[in-house]
Ligand SMILES: Nc1ncnc2c1ncn2[C@@H]1O[C@H](COP(=O)(O)OP(=O)(O)OP(=O)(O)O)[C@@H](O)[C@H]1O
């Protein structure tokens with residue numbers, strides 16, 4: 349049973365937070381609240397809407413009506429909830445026409461207004477764009493605008509801000525709070541981010557393995573967690589204050605006395621301090637694996653009547669980076685600032701307008717595709733959800749051996765199998781996953797498989813784009829520890845893109861801060877966090893919850 353014996357009431361204007369790790373039943377709870385669960389997973393118990401209506405008794409049509417008109421939903425994965433074939437503007441304007449009775453022109457104006465409200469800078473461009481033409485955080489905000497624009501009575505938000513940088517996230521949370529006051533919206537807020545939960549909810553329920561561990565006013569639960577699981581949750585979140593060499597994970601807390609937990613954390617801090625200072629010596633002189641000089645990357649923005657592009661959107665504007673053996677460069681910056689585009693430019697997933705990328709002395713950006721093929725395996729990119737780009741009908745075994753078949757044709761079937769098993773072991777998985785399909789895995793497992801896939805060829809450069817953002821804190825801590833261990837073992841150069849400053853603080857040696865395609869600040873991690881020079885960096889650090 350995924351969720352056992354959960355009861356709560358939610359009144360107009362109130363907000364309730366659900367925290368816990370993935371698989372703890374948080375999302376199931378939300379889905380059953382709106383009767384979206386597949387029947388096989390149907391729950392017992394009742395869900396009562398406005399004190400009168402028992403939802404499980406409603407037929408499909410009345411339910412759909414209720415959901416569309418009165419319940420707004422924001423899911424974590426914007427790509428799967430936005431229609432890929434419809435422009436973002438049309439999909440937002442449609443419910444406004446149907447449910448608010450606006451005519452075409454008013455609906456368009458209202459949709460654009462909502463885009464501005466969620467902090468999207470160029471509402472006209474966003475209105476015309478298809479989802480794949482937007483950055484992760486922009487898509488997430490389109491979805492938030494869609495959920496809010498019909499002014500629902502109940503808002504169910506499932507990890508709504510995982511792709512957003514702190515300043516934008518702050519704006520969104522404030523917007524939800526305003527609407528809550530103004531319209532009396534009730535909010536069910538699901539998140540593993542305790543900072544966000546603290547900011548937005550009054551009450552919180554901590555769930556673990558489908559059971560309620562702790563429940564109460566948000567301040568008391570988060571300031572003084574009672575249950576070891578809640579304590580673990582609070583502790584595994586990487587903080588911008590300290591630089592621990594390893595992050596604690598939830599299992600470190602279970603079945604331990606408060607004294608044991610205390611001494612475990614003290615030991616962690618003590619060993620970290622010496623490790624960190626050892627590491628900093630020497631990285632500056634490590635060999636350069638990849639260098640990018642004066643990269644410019646732009647996307648077509650408007651076309652004329654003949655299909656010729658007339659204006660461009662400059663996504664990356666004169667960016668240079670150096671990636672060294674065994675070192676990690678962290679990239680932070682607001683949503684839409686060009687982080688993903690930079691990563692893609694390095695591995696030739698988007699064309700450069702100008703500039704060059706040099707890998708071990710070879711100018712890989714200008715060579716023909718067929719020459720680049722032999723370098724490709726050595727420069728790997730791990731995406732936020734590596735599976736959205738993979739074939740869901742292929743088993744994990746095939747997904748992992750396929751690239752080997754292409755890039756290492758000399759290997760026999762047995763040798764391929766051995767190589768796959770070896771990398772799975774490195775990410776703490778075993779042969780039992782080979783026969784299964786991607787959808788059978790949790791977010792953390794998928795991310796491990798994605799990392800395993802990247803490790804198949806012992807890459808020298810690993811680019812991680814928001815690779816841990818969608819994971820809950822405990823799993824995130826495990827994957828971050830794993831990446832650090834792997835880097836130590838293989839000594840690859842890493843480019844780590846994240847909007848989470850705590851994560852960057854933990855993993856990066858050096859940091860690049862981006863805004864509107866340009867580098868605003870660049871320096872050693874210590875310096876960026878302790879003495880940020882630029883106003884924008886200071887603003888980012890100040891907005892951390
Ligand atoms: N395929 C595309 N076509 C047109 N514009 C695009 C395309 N992909 C991205 N853009 C635009 O380029 C800019 C940079 O996008 P990018 O994905 O690099 O941002 P990001 O820093 O990774 O943001 P996020 O933190 O939200 O993921 C954004 O304004 C985005 O709308």
Ligand SMILES: [Mg+2]
Pocket residue numbers: 483484485687688689813
């Ligand atoms: Mg991105």
